[in-house]
Amino acid sequence: MKLLLVEDDKQNREFLYKAFSELGYTVDTAQDGQQALLIATCEEHDAIVLDRMLPKLDGLQVLAALRATGKTTPVLILSALDKVDDRVAGLKAGGDDYLIKPFAFSELAIRVENIIKRPFHNQSPQTALSLANVNLDFRHHKADVAGQTLNLQPKEFKLLHFLLDHKNKLVTRTLLFESVWEYNFDPGTNVIDVHIARLRKKLSLLGAKVQIETIRGVGYRLQVEQNNDC
Amino acid sequence: MIVNSNLWQQFNPRFSSVWRLTLAFATITSVVLVLCVVLIYQLLLGEQTRQVERRLNAEQVRIEGLANEFDKTSFFQQLAVFRNEGDILIFWQSDDEQFQQLSFLPNDIPKLPNTLEFPVLDTQRGQIRLLTTGIVNTQHGNVVIATATEHLSRLITEFKTIATWACLVSLLLTCVFGYIFARRHLRRVNYFNDVVEQVQKGDLSARVIHKQQGDEFVKLAKHINTMLDTIEENFALVQGITDNIAHDLKTPLTRLRLQLEQQAVKQPELGLEIEQLDTVLHTFDAMLKLTRLEHGQFPLKLEPINCQTLINDLIEILEPSAQQNQQHISVINQGNLVLQGDKNLLFQALFNLIENAIKYAGNGAAIHITLTSNHINISDNGNGVKTAQLSQLTKRFYRGDPARQKEGFGLGLATVKAICERHQLVLTLQSDELGFTSAISKGRE
Numbered sequence: 001m002k003l004l005l006v007e008d009d010k011q012n013r014e015f016l017y018k019a020f021s022e023l024g025y026t027v028d029t030a031q032d033g034q035q036a037l038l039i040a041t042c043e044e045h046d047a048i049v050l051d052r053m054l055p056k057l058d059g060l061q062v063l064a065a066l067r068a069t070g071k072t073t074p075v076l077i078l079s080a081l082d083k084v085d086d087r088v089a090g091l092k093a094g095g096d097d098y099l100i101k102p103f104a105f106s107e108l109a110i111r112v113e114n115i116i117k118r119p120f121h122n123q124s125p126q127t128a129l130s131l132a133n134v135n136l137d138f139r140h141h142k143a144d145v146a147g148q149t150l151n152l153q154p155k156e157f158k159l160l161h162f163l164l165d166h167k168n169k170l171v172t173r174t175l176l177f178e179s180v181w182e183y184n185f186d187p188g189t190n191v192i193d194v195h196i197a198r199l200r201k202k203l204s205l206l207g208a209k210v211q212i213e214t215i216r217g218v219g220y221r222l223q224v225e226q227n228n229d230c
Numbered sequence: 231m232i233v234n235s236n237l238w239q240q241f242n243p244r245f246s247s248v249w250r251l252t253l254a255f256a257t258i259t260s261v262v263l264v265l266c267v268v269l270i271y272q273l274l275l276g277e278q279t280r281q282v283e284r285r286l287n288a289e290q291v292r293i294e295g296l297a298n299e300f301d302k303t304s305f306f307q308q309l310a311v312f313r314n315e316g317d318i319l320i321f322w323q324s325d326d327e328q329f330q331q332l333s334f335l336p337n338d339i340p341k342l343p344n345t346l347e348f349p350v351l352d353t354q355r356g357q358i359r360l361l362t363t364g365i366v367n368t369q370h371g372n373v374v375i376a377t378a379t380e381h382l383s384r385l386i387t388e389f390k391t392i393a394t395w396a397c398l399v400s401l402l403l404t405c406v407f408g409y410i411f412a413r414r415h416l417r418r419v420n421y422f423n424d425v426v427e428q429v430q431k432g433d434l435s436a437r438v439i440h441k442q443q444g445d446e447f448v449k450l451a452k453h454i455n456t457m458l459d460t461i462e463e464n465f466a467l468v469q470g471i472t473d474n475i476a477h478d479l480k481t482p483l484t485r486l487r488l489q490l491e492q493q494a495v496k497q498p499e500l501g502l503e504i505e506q507l508d509t510v511l512h513t514f515d516a517m518l519k520l521t522r523l524e525h526g527q528f529p530l531k532l533e534p535i536n537c538q539t540l541i542n543d544l545i546e547i548l549e550p551s552a553q554q555n556q557q558h559i560s561v562i563n564q565g566n567l568v569l570q571g572d573k574n575l576l577f578q579a580l581f582n583l584i585e586n587a588i589k590y591a592g593n594g595a596a597i598h599i600t601l602t603s604n605h606i607n608i609s610d611n612g613n614g615v616k617t618a619q620l621s622q623l624t625k626r627f628y629r630g631d632p633a634r635q636k637e638g639f640g641l642g643l644a645t646v647k648a649i650c651e652r653h654q655l656v657l658t659l660q661s662d663e664l665g666f667t668s669a670i671s672k673g674r675e
Contacts, residue, residue, distance in 0.1 A: 015489065080477040081477075101480040102486070170495075183573070187581065215495065215501060217501035217505045218501065
């Protein structure tokens with residue numbers, strides 16, 4: 001997977017470069033709009049992470065120029081401005097997703113992954129997901145733990161679905177809320193924590209061999225239960 | 231109803247200065263017109279009427295002179311001579327002789343200078359004539375003198391008819407043209423009002439379209455546009471500054487957050503710091519958002535919102551939190567409320583209200599959400615707040631006594647209020663011995 005990272009702040013750029021490289025991406029970097037446009041048009045990338053405020057050429061101008069040349073590379077816009085109209089403008093200009101600074105890297109990673117796989121998503125729709133002894137059949141809206149039916153409310157089902165979709169990865173609160181409840185809003189830690197706690201309880205009652213880990217300040221991670229007995 | 235009241239507003243002089251002006255103008259015109267008519271009448275027809283009177287008076291003087299000069303017989307002989315001269319008719323009645331050409335003579339003819347008008351049939355000409363008559367007392371008996379005034383009378387009648395019609399038509403014309411004139415001006419004034427309202431709603435790019443040169447309205451339009459240009463420029467300037475601050479602040483914060491996050495995976499105790507950082511950021515964003523909302527800079531994505539769905543979603547999200555406090559949320563559905571609004575903002579407003587109830591109503595409280603076709607009520611049976619605090623609650627950074635011990639930053643209700651105002655909704659807060667109630671209701675349409 002090849003990624004183009006456009007960010008004018010040197011430290012952030014280096015940090016993101018390192019972090020994305022660790023995830024196995026080949027990363028090109030650009031520090032201003034002109035450079036970004038040059039690299040983006042000359043080479044093929046799977047995704048572009050584009051800062052909104054850039055020297056020389058504004059992020060949206062880069063995006064518009066890129067789209068004008070017929071490139072359809074998915075673009076995720078990073079912005080310091082949290083305004084609805086900015087978000088709309090960004091998405092209208094041809095951006096595929098929008099993330100407000102400061103952001104959690106885990107959220108950026110998942111969003112980048114999402115925009116890369118979006119075009120292929122429709123071709124091979126999955127109908128079931130599973131981790132350890134937890135199975136989720138979302139075509140029939142059923143969940144079970146080792147054959148025992150797991151009774152979930154619709155949103156809990158969506159929550160588990162989302163976590164399974166991103167198993168072993170950190171998912172942030174806002175990402176979770178946006179995908180499960182479909183409102184663009186940050187309800188605060190407590191509200192989501194309580195929901196996770198419920199789901200966790202339901203899972204453990206049926207002896208599920210998975211755990212939802214809460215990493216404070218970062219988010220949640222669903223993974224196979226680790227035995228601490230040894 | 232609405233159409234009627236609009237029409238009434240349009241015609242009610244109290245609501246429209248231009249229309250008031252037109253009415254006043256029409257009244258003045260009518261008064262002047264009536265005065266002119268009266269004046270013309272006096273000058274032309276009044277003069278003729280007086281002339282008739284003078285003729286009769288002169289005749290009276292002559293007859294009286296004759297009566298004094300001659301004895302009875304020669305007096306009547308003289309009269310018989312005069313009778314055929316000019317257009318004055320003379321009738322008399324004496325003991326021995328009666329001279330009367332008329333079939334009918336009213337009995338109540340007054341003594342000159344008073345006169346009486348009456349119609350008679352002129353047998354010689356075969357037409358009805360109008361006579362103005364009066365009696366002259368002489369020592370030889372009463373003499374009736376008369377003059378034919380049917381021409382004058384017809385003239386007066388015609389004049390009156392024409393004058394009445396002229397007055398009516400010109401009054402009507404004044405009203406019609408006045409109304410058209412007033413409408414045109416009203417439309418221009420209303421157009422100005424519309425533009426200003428648009429600006430008030432946050433669209434700073436709205437401008438009054440006007441001709442290059444023209445009357446006071448064009449001048450006013452130019453001034454308004456210049457003013458809006460300045461405001462927009464300043465706004466953009468301030469906007470640019472705040473955006474830059476946001477950018478300059480957020481870039482280092484992004485660094486900080488990214489690094490903390492990386493380390494937090496290995497050192498979970500750092501999570502607390504990240505949460506605190508997030509709280510700071512959240513407050514910062516909430517302040518910016520509130521400011522934008524209050525200044526109408528927050529564009530709304532309007533769509534019909536079914537509040538039932540919103541409430542259901544909210545309860546789904548917040549019920550676990552309520553259960554943690556052993557609280558129970560119940561919904562009473564008395565009607566369907568559909569609002570034209572921004573989904574995310576309305577969601578946030580209701581979220582804040584319900585979350586407040588959960589936070590402050592206390593353990594074991596009951597929270598009722600009532601939905602009717604024009605309002606949403608969220609009430610709890612907690613301790614409420616002091617009445618004196620109620621008006622303070624919606625101010626930014628105000629935190630009531632019970633709130634100080636809980637987390638939060640005192641922007642919740644201020645944001646709810648700003649969102650409500652942006653949607654032309656009314657936020658009402660109430661507190662009594664039964665608990666605290668917040669309500670969002672549709673304003674007057």
